[in-house]
Amino acid sequence: MGTTDCLIVGGGIVGAACARELARAGATVELLEAEHLGAGATSAGMGHLVTMDGVPGELELTRHGVEAWRREDEELKRVAEHVGTGTLWVASTPAEVEQLERQRQVFAAVGVDSALLTCAQLRAVEPALSDAACAGLRVAGDAIVYAPKAAQWLGRQSCGGRLRVHRGARVVRLGAHWVEAADGRRFDAAHVVVACGWQTRALLPDLPLVAKRGHLLITDRYPGTLRHHVLEIGYAASTHAHSAVSVSFNVQPRPSGQILIGSSREIGVDAAVEDPAIVRRLAARALHFLPGLAGASVLRAWTGVRAASPTGMPIIGRARLPDGQGQVWVATGHEGLGVTTALVTAAILRALIVGGALPQGLESTYAKEGS
Numbered sequence: 001m002g003t004t005d006c007l008i009v010g011g012g013i014v015g016a017a018c019a020r021e022l023a024r025a026g027a028t029v030e031l032l033e034a035e036h037l038g039a040g041a042t043s044a045g046m047g048h049l050v051t052m053d054g055v056p057g058e059l060e061l062t063r064h065g066v067e068a069w070r071r072e073d074e075e076l077k078r079v080a081e082h083v084g085t086g087t088l089w090v091a092s093t094p095a096e097v098e099q100l101e102r103q104r105q106v107f108a109a110v111g112v113d114s115a116l117l118t119c120a121q122l123r124a125v126e127p128a129l130s131d132a133a134c135a136g137l138r139v140a141g142d143a144i145v146y147a148p149k150a151a152q153w154l155g156r157q158s159c160g161g162r163l164r165v166h167r168g169a170r171v172v173r174l175g176a177h178w179v180e181a182a183d184g185r186r187f188d189a190a191h192v193v194v195a196c197g198w199q200t201r202a203l204l205p206d207l208p209l210v211a212k213r214g215h216l217l218i219t220d221r222y223p224g225t226l227r228h229h230v231l232e233i234g235y236a237a238s239t240h241a242h243s244a245v246s247v248s249f250n251v252q253p254r255p256s257g258q259i260l261i262g263s264s265r266e267i268g269v270d271a272a273v274e275d276p277a278i279v280r281r282l283a284a285r286a287l288h289f290l291p292g293l294a295g296a297s298v299l300r301a302w303t304g305v306r307a308a309s310p311t312g313m314p315i316i317g318r319a320r321l322p323d324g325q326g327q328v329w330v331a332t333g334h335e336g337l338g339v340t341t342a343l344v345t346a347a348i349l350r351a352l353i354v355g356g357a358l359p360q361g362l363e364s365t366y367a368k369e370g371s
């Protein structure tokens, strides 16, 4: 046994949530972050808390995730600018309208509140949408947050002195019960958890992670343009598609009045440099649905890397060390849903490490041996 119960490597939204959860459960926790809390994909994403049903297990995971955010500490929700915008999925073709209805039925079967909107109802709730959107599905319980602030807040919870954060601690080597930072510091613990998002591969190269780079744009302030987080139903299919590049209409009204415009997926790309052709495609797709944005000023474009697993579900459980010398815990591969599912990921990891029940419906996905 080490002097500490758990070392968490990586202070993104996932690592920070796991650190707080384990410390709340009574474990002593050291959270080691190479840069600052929320520095990775957590700062690059949209922070849309969204219920989705793309691959087996995803509906249960995201449902628990959205619900966990709703029940969270009011102070975290305030700091992270949690706003209950709901999600408005829009359809452009009769086939997509049928897809919305199928989605509604799936949601209804598990008690997720959603309602189909006709073209006229869609116009009434989101007047800025063009005729390209001919029907909608409103999911009332979905929301948005500003994820880097959430990661920082989670890391500040000392949980009775059991949670300590080490910024600027880049882990370069690790074993089943120890890690070593680039500056030579060594930390020992009973459990090591690696939660480095896409950078997990540097420490655990055998994990089957795939990069899915995304681009986002943010506009100047245009308050009142949108009320919901709005996206096309085709986005749902693109998240787990195998095409090399996909671009979908996916926009979020920020509390500041700015509009966050996404989103793209490029499989196997992790370069942190914007591609002007993809930026143009994103803007064109947004204008197709929101023609009123013509002439809006875009302040910034950036990229981030989603770490995806082969199943489309996050990898939460044990992983073998590359040298065969034992195992560590991992929580990575959250793809485009790591903010939505960070709190439920933490609950799963706590159940696996400390004990207790796994969230309902996820028992077989994340069995006691881990996934």
Ligand SMILES: Cc1cc2nc3c(=O)[nH]c(=O)nc-3n(C[C@H](O)[C@H](O)[C@H](O)COP(=O)(O)OP(=O)(O)OC[C@H]3O[C@@H](n4cnc5c(N)ncnc54)[C@H](O)[C@@H]3O)c2cc1C
Pocket (backbone or CB within 6 Å): 009, 010, 011, 012, 013, 014, 015, 032, 033, 034, 035, 036, 037, 038, 039, 040, 041, 042, 043, 044, 045, 046, 047, 048, 049, 050, 169, 170, 171, 172, 195, 196, 197, 198, 199, 200, 203, 213, 214, 215, 216, 262, 263, 303, 304, 305, 306, 307, 331, 332, 333, 334, 335, 336, 337, 338, 339, 340, 341
């Ligand atoms: C364009 C885009 C849009 C997205 N939109 C959404 C969305 O709307 N909703 C949603 O739920 N999710 C979204 N996501 C996904 C979400 O952002 C990620 O799933 C989530 O942020 C992953 O969090 P993480 O903590 O696993 O990884 P990261 O945020 O990448 O954090 C990993 C941390 O580990 C640190 N680290 C790395 N290596 C080491 C090391 N060796 N030692 C110590 N520390 C280390 C890094 O500095 C970093 O802080 C989006 C992602 C992108 C790119």
